[in-house]
Amino acid sequence: MRRRTFIGAMGGSTVAGLAGCLTRDGDDETGNGDSEPENPDLEGELTVATYESMVDGDNPAGPWLKEAFEAEYADAELTWTVPGQGLTHYIEREQQNADLEADVYLGLNVDDLVRIDDSLGEGGLFRELNVDRIDNAGRIRDGLDMGDPHGRVLAYDTGYICLVYDETVVDEPETLGALTEPAYEDSLLAQNAQSSDPGKAFLLWTVDAFGEDGYLEYWRDLEANGVRILDDWSESYYGAYMNEERPMVVSYSTDQVYASAEEYDMSRHQIAFPNGQGYANPEGMGIFERASELDLAYEFLDFALSSEAQAVVAQRNVQFPAVSSEHVDLDEEFDQYAHEPSEAVTVGYEALRGKLDGWVEDWAREFAGQ
Template sequence: MSGEREVEIDGDSAEVTVAVVEQTEGRLRIATYSSMVDGEEPAGVWLKEAFEERYPDVTIEWTVPEAGVNHYIQRAQQDAGIDVDVYFGLNVDDLVRIDDTLDEQLFASLERDRVERADRVRDDPAVEFGDPDDRVLPYDTGYISLVYDEGEVEGPESFEDLVDPAYEGTLLAQNAQDSDPGRAFLLWTIDAYGADGYLDYWRELVDNDVRILGSWDDAYSAYENAERPMVVSYSTDQVYTNRYDGDMSRSQIAFLEDQGYANPEGMAVFEGSENADLAYAFMDFVLSSEAQAEIAVRNVQFPAVADEHVDLDAEYDEYAHEPPESIALGYEELSGNLGGWIEDWAREIASQ
């Protein structure tokens, strides 16, 4: 059966094809990362409940592959089947890694006319993927910065500050091979010092006793345990701290060079998905005003849509800090280079 009905969604009328719901008979399979579905009040749990309430005949099944998107790269290399429909949590470097590794596309090019709210995404480099095949819609973005304890250290203002003896033994960072913020911080140093100079800078960081841990969870847990007074994290850290009545003095934000490294997250439909209609319905729902507000607060990031399409309370605006300047290396700059940069860094820095 097919047809259309008009429904009211956060104040907007939208034509919804009945067949989108009825043809699924039950489930949309979505791969993501652990913090999207685990922990206190995660965004993924809210998205599942809200979407299933809107579409009672549909069930969302989240899955968290241990190796992230690499799990599906490996399955594609082995000509194994892909057992999910959507990937939720792609970064620009994920796309580059896919394209530098595979001959065939892992994700389908977007059919934007099937996502009515796609034009809500803000026109801002902080949410752009620069994908030549237009496979990804952003759903949020964050800025990599430093979070520090103002009772222990003064906020650094530059990369050079971090290699000054005054900051010896203060910084916690993440492994760029395994961690999104760790990789973004590495790329930020490449933007600052160039492909020919970033390893020299990292050698200075090592000499100044930077501590590199595996994941963001590892590094932030060490920070919470007061093992070091500064950690690579996100400029929205105070949103989380305020939400749980934490110590704001240990949630201060430092923007090196008055910059933050933009790290947009996006969603894409796997090539060959048999649930593409429902996948597009879900993507459209994610860009709704209600969903964008919930994702921003629960995932502690900035919305992907323009301000007029999302209503965030004054507390969020007070504690979510945007850098004076947003920077990021784009798809073209990373393509053909990302793997080598990370391998060289891992060999010379992370292995020490």
């Protein structure tokens, strides 16, 4: 899930709790070779790769993180890098055994880990983390384990894909199946699962709901009922939905935070959780296997889970913090307008391995161009 720029496993769909088992295979629970040094090297330039809206746009979190991290570590410099191809850039560099020129990646999803392992082999690209070196890791909420069997990533925020709708035009859909009924004909805007994080998340939600053998038939029913699929979230939300071309869009459950800040009519920004569910999309951070500034990288992961950093990231990214509520203070407006589903669902790492590309490709052949 990528930050919205408007503000500065199958059969196991409920997200599992944090397992606390992030150690290298065969090693004991105290370390994986990244044991904490007596005198860590906290001098130098730490390079953190991320996506563009973390560092650019309306009030992004990245500049604050840089300034605050450098204030805490006076002999360190944090440099952001935004690769044009995102994670693909580093997968290709790793395949070529070329310099990665980065220490940390901020913005990993579960499907990214699957893509890494499908491309590079099990446990590729990132180090298996020794969480004993990350004091604040113990603050992470239950339910935000990224499901990686190789323990390479920790969540730093999360969002929930849901439906945003205009209550003056349509009623709240109680189930995903209801979206195929006449009451919702020509109502829904969705995104291309090949090019959009919320689009892919919504597709996986339908795989979870209707099964590997039934999700395409469900999409055929959606298509017959007039679903409109656009390339990305911005086009579907800022373009079609905000121009009132349709009364419902696949979006984020923090939508009302934005609507309230912009003083929009809240009747057009209602949140629907069909079946009481929303699709959870935690964002994670990991340390590259070939990181040159390992000690600073561990300090950055710990810093990103600190109370102040969590509040800034959540509110500027308009997502939920990764740490539990007793460890972070959020604005009253965020607490009021950011909604969480009764049940968070996801398709986990094990179910995605070897299946994700096929599901997306099969979907795209029928629906991506419509």
